[in-house]
Every structure is written in C-alpha cells, then in structure tokens.
Amino acid sequence: MKKTKLLFITPFPPPFGGIAILSQSILNAGLKDCFDVITINTSKKALREKIDSVRFSGILNSFKNYLKLIKACHSNRDAKYAYITGTSNWAILRDFLYLIILKFYNIEILFNLHGTRKLEQSNGLIKWVSQKAMAYSTYILSPTRVDFEAAKKLSNRPAKVKLFYNATNLSVPVEPKYKNLLNAKEDVTLIGIGRLSDAKGAYDLIPLVIQLIDKGHPIKLIWIGRGAYEADDKWASDLINKQSAKTQNRIHLLKDLTEEEKFNYLQQADLFVLPTKNDNLPVSILEAMACGLPVISTYMGAIPEVIIPNKNGWLINHSNTSELKSGILNALKQKDKFPDMGKQNTEDFNRIYNAVNRVNELVAMITNSPN
CATH class of the missing domain: 3.40.50.2000 (Glycogen Phosphorylase B;)
Known part of the structure; x- marks a missing residue:
C-alpha cells in the first residue's frame, strides 16, 4: 500500500x-x-x-x-x-x-x-x-x-x-541502575543537561554546588552542554579555575558529547537537577527519567505535570537559590527514596514520554x- x-x-x-x-x-x-x-x-x-x-x-x-x-x-x-x-x-x-x-x-x-x-x-x-x-x-x-x-x-x-x-526516542539502550545510597559518606552525583546558561539555571546551580562542596557535603556535579554564548563558557571556566583542586575535581563541565557518552553519564549519576527559568518540558528531564533518576526542577511549563513532589522528584521556584539549596539538601536526606522515584520515572517515561x-x-x- x-x-x-x-x-x-x-x-x-x-x-x-x-x-x-x-x-x-x-x-x-x-x-x-x-x-x-x-x-x-x-x-x-x-x-x-x-x-x-x-x-x-x-x-x-x-x-x-x-x-x-x-x-x-x-x-x-x-x-x-x-x-x-x-x-x-x-x-x-x-x-x-x-x-x-x-x-x-x-x-x-x-x-x-x-x-x-x-x-x-x-x-x-x-x-x-x-x-x-x-x-x-x-x-x-x-x-x-x-x-x-x-x-x-x-x-x-x-x-x-x-x-x-x-x-x-532513546538513541542508545539504557539500563537504569536504581542505586541504593546507604552509606552516608558516599558521594551523590548530581547531573544537569542543557545550555550552560542563566535560562537553564546553571548560573544558580554551579556556584551553589561549589558552596555545598566547600561546606563538606559529599556531592559531585556533572553539567553537559555548551553555553548559549562563548561568554557563558568563559564565566563557568573562570569560576571553576578559582576553586581549590578538591572542588575542581568534583565539578565537571562537559560539551559536545556523543549520545552514548551522554547516556553513560546519566546512568552513572544519582540525581538530575535542572533549575530552569524558561522551558516547556525539557527533553533532558525525559532522558533522566528514562535512566531512572529522580529529578529536581522548577514550576515551569509542563514540568509540574511530569514531576510530582516526593513521588518522582522535587520542585522549586525558579531563580530562587535558597529554595534550590533546600531542595538539594532535602533530596540528600531522602536518598533512600531514590530507587523508588527512579523506577516511577522509568515507568512514566515508557508509558507517556517515549x-x-x-x-x-x-x-x-x-x-x-x-x-
């Protein structure tokens, strides 16, 4: 036919x-x-x-x-x-x-x-x-x-x-880990994907993570994405270079990755964080859900239709670093919920967002x- x-x-x-x-x-x-x-x-x-x-x-x-x-x-x-x-x-x-x-x-x-x-x-x-x-x-x-x-x-x-x-549509096969983070001292890897820009909340997230690392919180950050402008990349690079070697080793800003590399990082991470200030429904959130990660994001666009607080993630008001800090620290206190939240996200992805x-x-x- x-x-x-x-x-x-x-x-x-x-x-x-x-x-x-x-x-x-x-x-x-x-x-x-x-x-x-x-x-x-x-x-x-x-x-x-x-x-x-x-x-x-x-x-x-x-x-x-x-x-x-x-x-x-x-x-x-x-x-x-x-x-x-x-x-x-x-x-x-x-x-x-x-x-x-x-x-x-x-x-x-x-x-x-x-x-x-x-x-x-x-x-x-x-x-x-x-x-x-x-x-x-x-x-x-x-x-x-x-x-x-x-x-x-x-x-x-x-x-x-x-x-x-x-x-x-996932370009590579993924196998969600649903990791149990039972050791209080075990590092929690945060990951964000998107333009390295203020609009995606990177200007709030990166300095905040630096503060939390300096205060002894066992976290790492991976951000995948170029800046919207060259100045964004320079801002982030200059900021990281001012930090101690210990802090620099816990923050990784990556760009121009293959799909395989991106999904490998997602599957190795523990918590997806995107404090976006202007979005409908970021594809990166859907990719994180497919990989079984709980999500911290904002009340923007359709995100509240997808991420339900304390069910499969947490939501904060955008442009509010105080709420972002509380959201991350609150999530760290509930690491035992990560596997169930991740399973819920994988199920929702397959049922609705594939x-x-x-x-x-x-x-x-x-x-x-x-x-």
Missing part, C-alpha cells in the same frame, strides 16, 4: 535544542514506517546557536527554508499533510509564512505550537498572527496542559487542539482528519 506523504518541517540537530531533539526523536521512533516523510530541516546546522537575537544569517536561513518548502510542495503535489513546529513569540512571524505556503498548496497542517500559555500577555501582533496560524491549522499540538488550555480558548475550533507532550507514543498520535490524527 502506498504511504501517505507527510512534509516534516522542523529543525534537526545540530544545534541540540529541545525542539530539534524532539523532531529527530519522532522521526527515529518509526514515523518513516507509517508515512512517506519528506523532511525540510529549518536548522542553521550550527553547533552553537545564538538565541534572543535577530541576525542577518537567521533571516537568510528563513528565506532559504521558504524556497526549500516551495520546492518540496511543488515536487510532491500529492502530499496532503505537513507537520511543523513553531513558537508563539517573534518566531511566529517567520513560521506563519510556512503555513501560508502550505495553505496555497492545499496541504493540511499539524502545527506543534509552543508557548500559547503566554499569548494573553504577548505583543498584539504576535497574538494576532498566532491566532491566524491556529486558524489555518487542521490540528494544533500543544506540548503542555497549560498551553493546551490556552490554545483551546484562543482557537476558532477548540476540538482541533490536541495535547502532544514533548518526548524522546516518542513512539507521539508517532501513534500523529497516525491517529491523520487517519481521523476532519478534512
């Missing part, structure tokens, strides 16, 4: 941001087994992606992507569906033109739209364009329940808004498309 064609318009790694990893995960989780997938990679393919700025290279990249999409639509006149990722911020102005091109070719749109929870307080133009984009779409896919509820209120047809959690589930949802939506 001939497969239905699906245009897949989204960034792919590099850079290794959450949306890019989500997109690659869905593709790797069997999407090509279900559809004839035509990918349009909208990434600039740069290892280091500058954020929070508009640059000529970004504008040029957008125009190249518009031309790629027009060519793909023209070459695949029998394509009926397109999956596209976007965000309800200034980027929606760029993404909206993708939707116009798709509508011109009468292609139904499944729009994975992040950030609709912020639309009521957004710039009027962003809100207007976002609502137009939702109106053009056959389905709006929301990565969090709060985004889902906000999108339903703003959509011209609430029934087409679907909850579509971030997910990942990318195979998102592929099945896409198949169901396209099969039952109202058009």
Whole structure:
C-alpha cells in the first residue's frame, strides 16, 4: 500500500535544542514506517546557536527554508499533510509564512505550537498572527496542559487542539541502575543537561554546588552542554579555575558529547537537577527519567505535570537559590527514596514520554482528519 506523504518541517540537530531533539526523536521512533516523510530541516546546522537575537544569517536561513518548502510542495503535489513546529513569540512571524505556503498548496497542517500559555500577555501582533496560524491549522499540538488550555480558548475550533507532550526516542539502550545510597559518606552525583546558561539555571546551580562542596557535603556535579554564548563558557571556566583542586575535581563541565557518552553519564549519576527559568518540558528531564533518576526542577511549563513532589522528584521556584539549596539538601536526606522515584520515572517515561507514543498520535490524527 502506498504511504501517505507527510512534509516534516522542523529543525534537526545540530544545534541540540529541545525542539530539534524532539523532531529527530519522532522521526527515529518509526514515523518513516507509517508515512512517506519528506523532511525540510529549518536548522542553521550550527553547533552553537545564538538565541534572543535577530541576525542577518537567521533571516537568510528563513528565506532559504521558504524556497526549500516551495520546492518540496511543488515536487510532491500529492502530499496532503505537513507537520511543523513553531513558537508563539517573534518566531511566529517567520513560521506563519510556512503555513501560508502550505495553505496555497492545499496541504493540511499539524502545527506543534509552543508557548500559547503566554499569548494573553504577548505583543498584539504576535497574538494576532498566532491566532491566524491556529486558524489555518487542521490540528494544533500543544506540548503542555497549560498551553493546551490556552490554545483551546484562543482557537476558532477548540476540538482541533490536541495535547502532544514533548518526548524522546532513546538513541542508545539504557539500563537504569536504581542505586541504593546507604552509606552516608558516599558521594551523590548530581547531573544537569542543557545550555550552560542563566535560562537553564546553571548560573544558580554551579556556584551553589561549589558552596555545598566547600561546606563538606559529599556531592559531585556533572553539567553537559555548551553555553548559549562563548561568554557563558568563559564565566563557568573562570569560576571553576578559582576553586581549590578538591572542588575542581568534583565539578565537571562537559560539551559536545556523543549520545552514548551522554547516556553513560546519566546512568552513572544519582540525581538530575535542572533549575530552569524558561522551558516547556525539557527533553533532558525525559532522558533522566528514562535512566531512572529522580529529578529536581522548577514550576515551569509542563514540568509540574511530569514531576510530582516526593513521588518522582522535587520542585522549586525558579531563580530562587535558597529554595534550590533546600531542595538539594532535602533530596540528600531522602536518598533512600531514590530507587523508588527512579523506577516511577522509568515507568512514566515508557508509558507517556517515549516518542513512539507521539508517532501513534500523529497516525491517529491523520487517519481521523476532519478534512
């Protein structure tokens, strides 16, 4: 049987941001087994992606992507569906033109739209364009329940808004350890993954861990990820170099790891910590869950929908180093709970956050498309 064609318009790694990893995960989780997938990679393919700025290279990249999409639509006149990722911020102005091109070719749109929870307080133009984009779409896919509820209120047809959690497809086999840390003097390894930036909470976490180590707490920290800017990497390097040799040996800042290396570090760690200040549902949290780690994170986006305090982790308010300190120390006092929390996270990952589930949802939506 001939497969239905699906245009897949989204960034792919590099850079290794959450949306890019989500997109690659869905593709790797069997999407090509279900559809004839035509990918349009909208990434600039740069290892280091500058954020929070508009640059000529970004504008040029957008125009190249518009031309790629027009060519793909023209070459695949029998394509009926397109999956596209976007965000309800200034980027929606760029993404909206993708939707116009798709509508011109009468292609139904499944729009994975992040950030609709912020639309009521957004710039009027962003809100207007976002609502137009939702109106053009056959389905709006929301990565969090709060985004889902906000999108339903703003959509011209609430029934087409679907909850579509971030997910990942593990690129390497993992075997959760569920370690018992019964020795009070045994080191506890904390691990965080993401941009080494203030937005991910690294500027709060790293100095705090240094303080705790200096006070004699038996902890280590591994952070995996480049800075959003070169200045972030320099800040962290300068900070670590000022510390004693003992402290330096307990803090490891890693970048450009292979997937195998990343998951090896995750499986050897004891507690995942990501005090993020601006996220929907970080893929790194899902990866930590798959590896059987309890999680400390913040009340951001869908994180409270995933991490339930004292069940599979702990939550704190972002940008609050006092709460972060209390959260880590509280977790250290409850090391006996780590194995059960880790098992709960592995179970939740397999049941909900494995990318195979998102592929099945896409198949169901396209099969039952109202058009």
